[in-house]
Amino acid sequence: MKIRVATYNIHKGVSSFRSTPRVLALKKAIGLFDANVVFLQEVQGRHDRYQARYGEKVRSPHHHWPEAAQHEFFAGESLHAAYGMNAVYDHGHHGNALLSAYPIANMHNHDISDHAYEQRGILHCILETEAGNIHCYVVHLGLFEGSRRRQTDALVNCVKESAGENEPVIIAGDFNDWRNTLSDCLRLKLGVVEVFDELERRSSRIGDLVRNVAGRQQRLVPARTFPAALPWFRLDRMYVRGFKVEHAEVLHGPQWARLSDHAPIVANLQLA
Template sequence: MRILSYNIHKGIGGRDRRYKLDRVMQVVEHENPDLICLQEVDRAVKRTRHDDQPRRFIEAFRPAAHLYQLNVKLKEGGYGNLVLSRWPFQAHHQVSLRQERRKPRGAQMCVVATPEGPLHLVHWHLGLAEKERHWQAEHLLQHALFRESCHLPTLIIGDYNDWRNTLGRRGALGRDGFHQVTAPRSRFRSFPSYLPMTALDKAYTRGPIAVRHARIARSRLARDASDHLPLVIDFHLEPGPGGAQRVSEIS
């Protein structure tokens, strides 16, 4: 199974600043993922020609299930997170991760009925301040809607904005038994796309998930399409209860 996480920057190129959503779609299509997690997806915003971007992605990829979370509301429209799945959802929830008066953020939680069994998928886009990110992680892990599916194999993916990599090492994810897939950071630099200097796009797993391959997609088109590069992970669910994660190949 393959999952892709991608901050698409509303379809605006990181270097040429041109709005071309088709470039983003081509990058995603080239990777042929089963699960697509997109951040900064516009809907009805002037800067992106009032496009309904979630609808365009749904029409292009025809998923069995999808979920859009509008986090930031603007005078016209807004933007947020989008999940597309090749397989149906058994359950799904969306929660706010907004801390006080900071910029609205959110997390999407889906139990995906994969061919290998149920997967608890969490997709988020965290804040810019380190204390804010730690609060957001703690808030999610203690949330009742997260806890009701936490016995399942769990994958948390998205734009963490965690450039110092503290959420896993001494933060809530590490304390809660999650393993970082996107390590070492030097192999997962994804921002800015045209000259990647830091690793912002990350994934953590807990439970019987075997990661076969994890990488940043570095094609020429990906470097032009957004200000982030996509994160691509191939994985399987291990049969039976329990079982530690195996990482066969990370590059």
């Protein structure tokens, strides 16, 4: 079975500059992924201030803010959706979400907040496909390195407790891991591969021979996704287990820079 997967931090549905709504444009952009499953971070479940200013009753077509929660608006009638509320404030809340062409058999949001100033979570969804269940984990880790290490430990425990060793797994989202210190832990403890690492490993066999002679290991690095206008930092990741990675790319350029501060990742996977 082939599956196309995307991950995208949508910056709460507002532009990086001036914080103007981009919800309508984001829905169209998500459609361009042509993906079976979409992992979303910073999804606005409710925002009373934007609703009052840009809602349907205000009739602001260029800066529209739908009455429905963003994940429900993006899903429409054609996709299944799940939402994990993480950050709650007086005028609303936001968190992670999953959009799926496959039925979502079960979902659970795990609170991995490390301190009072950042609310973070892991949204775990089990998808029912014709080839069996697939475990999906939508991730958005903290801004501080110590927090990310502890949250990664929580992610490892979450996957081990909820998915069997032989069950396919997709972990994707915004890891904020700009120094790439977490990948080795996930590879060793969960048996996952990062999609760009896997493609690079398969395409560099000659380089492997040279490195073996020199006694050096291959340096694996994820793709650059932030900032979207000129991606430099490697913040967003997609790790898989039980899949062959056929293709992976970062979507960047003026169109994507207008929508969010992160560039999306899209990958084609083949169930092993």
